[in-house]
Amino acid sequence: MPLDPVLDVAKRLSGRALDxxxxxVDATVGNGHDTLFLARAVGPSGRxxxxxxxxxxxxxxxxxxxxxxxxxxxTLIRDxxxxxxxxxxxxxxxxxxxxxxxxxxxxxxxxxxxxxxATTVAALDQACRYLQPGGVITVxxxxxxxxxxxxxxxxxxxxxxxxxxxxxxxxxxxINQRNAPPRLLAIGRR
Ligand SMILES: C[S@@+](CC[C@H](N)C(=O)[O-])C[C@H]1O[C@@H](n2cnc3c(N)ncnc32)[C@H](O)[C@@H]1O
Numbered sequence: 001m002p003l004d005p006v007l008d009v010a011k012r013l014s015g016r017a018l019d020x021x022x023x024x025v026d027a028t029v030g031n032g033h034d035t036l037f038l039a040r041a042v043g044p045s046g047r048x049x050x051x052x053x054x055x056x057x058x059x060x061x062x063x064x065x066x067x068x069x070x071x072x073x074x075t076l077i078r079d080x081x082x083x084x085x086x087x088x089x090x091x092x093x094x095x096x097x098x099x100x101x102x103x104x105x106x107x108x109x110x111x112x113x114x115x116x117x118a119t120t121v122a123a124l125d126q127a128c129r130y131l132q133p134g135g136v137i138t139v140x141x142x143x144x145x146x147x148x149x150x151x152x153x154x155x156x157x158x159x160x161x162x163x164x165x166x167x168x169x170x171x172x173x174x175i176n177q178r179n180a181p182p183r184l185l186a187i188g189r190r
Contacts, residue, residue, distance in 0.1 A: 006140055006172060006173075006181075006182050006183060006184040007102075007140060007182075009172055009184055010034075010100065010102075010138040010140050010184050010186075011034070011037055013136050013138055013186050014037075014038070014041075014098040014100050014136055014138050015037070015041055015098075016136070017097045017098045017134060017135050017136040018038070018041040018042060018046075018097050018098060019097070020042065020043035020045060020046060021042065021043060021045040021046050022041070022042045022046045022097040022098075023042070023046065023047050023048075023049075023092055023095055023096045023097060024038040024041070024042055024046070024047075024048045024049075024096065024097055024098050024099070024100075025048070025049045025050070025051070025084070025088075025096055025098070025099040025100070025127065025130065026038055026048060026049070026050040026051070026099075026100050027051050027081040027084075027099055027100060027101045027123055027127065028051070028052060028081065028100075028101055028102045028103065028115060029050040029051060029052035029057050029058065029061045029076065030052065030057050030061075030102060030106050030107065031057065031060050031061065031064070031106070031107060031108070032050075032057070032060055032061030032062075032064040032065065033064075034100045034102060035048060035050045035061050035064075035065065035074060035076075036061075036064055036065060036068055036070065038098070038100065039065060039068070039070040039073050039074050040068070040070060042073060042097075043073075044073060046073055047073060047074075047075070048073060048074040048075070049074075049075050049077065049087065049088060049092075050074055050075070050076045050077065051077050051079060051080065051081040051083075051084070051087075052076075052077075052078065052106075053078070053079065053080050053113060054078075054106055054109060054110070054113055055078060056106065056109055057106050057109065058076050058078045061076060062076055075087075080119055080123070081101070081119070081120075081123035081126075081127075082119040082120075082122040082123045082126070084123060084126040084127065084130070085126055088130060092130055093129055093130055094129075094130070094131070094132055095130070095132050096127075096130040096131055096132060096135060097132060097134075097135050097136075098135055098136050098137070098138070099127040099130065099131065099135075099137045099138075100137075100138050101115075101120070101123070101124070101127075101137070101138065101139040101140065102140045103115040103120060103139065103140065103141050103142060103148075103151060103155075104141075104142040104145060104148060105145065111145070114145065114147055114148075114151075115151060116147070116151065117150055117151045117153075117154035117155075118154075120151060120154065120155060121154055121155065121158045124137070124139070124155070124158055124159075125158075128162075128167070128187070128189070131189045132189065133189055133190065134188075134189065135188070135189050136186060136187065136188050136189075137186070137187040138184060138185070138186050138187075139155060139184065139185040139186075139187075140182050140183075140184055141155060141182060141183050141184070141185065142180070142182050143180050143182075143183070144179070144180035148180075152183070155185060156185075159185055159187065162187065165190070166189065166190055167187055167188065167189055167190065168187070168188040168190065169185065169186070169187050170185070170186045170187075170188075171183060171184070171185055171186075172184040172185075172186065
């Protein structure tokens with residue numbers, strides 16, 4: 001039986017933290033697959049905040065959400081996830097059920113517009129402050145593209161330093177594949 005791809009595991013872990021009415025964040029909207037997943041999971045009384053630096057990603061995602069009839073429960077923000085504090089309502093602090101990161105570049109888009117170590121780590125720091133007890137951050141990381149390995153290393157160092165009495169940090173990755181498959185970091189707030 002093939003093992004579950006990391007994208008599916010990320011959705012399962014994030015989905016488990018979500019109830020109808022929950023608040024969720026998609027830190028890297030891209031083509032909007034995760035945003036749509038979150039919007040459906042939080043239901044009509046929930047709220048999703050989605051960040052991406054590229055207009056193309058925001059446009060595609062808005063279209064996807066509109067087609068699915070869930071656009072009204074999502075706030076799309078064309079700005080870096082490292083500006084979370086500027087865009088999220090202060091009352092969301094400690095009340096967010098899940099934050100999903102899917103690092104790297106926009107599939108079918110500009111491969112130069114990748115997520116970067118310093119801004120990713122800054123966003124992860126902020127995401128921790130929004131997470132509610134029992135909440136989960138998922139980070140899908142790609143190490144195959146230029147800059148990917150350095151970013152993964154920065155995220156590793158950041159996660160290893162998390163206070164273990166407040167957070168669990170767990171890595172899900174292949175250890176015998178040669179073609180640099182994606183890996184998943186999951187952070188659970190106790
Ligand atoms: C791998 S894609 C995300 C895929 C997406 N989750 C999906 O379901 O289609 C990574 C995205 O991160 C975006 N990105 C790059 N730097 C960013 C930043 N500082 N803040 C937010 N998004 C960023 C890119 O524009 C790209 O769309």
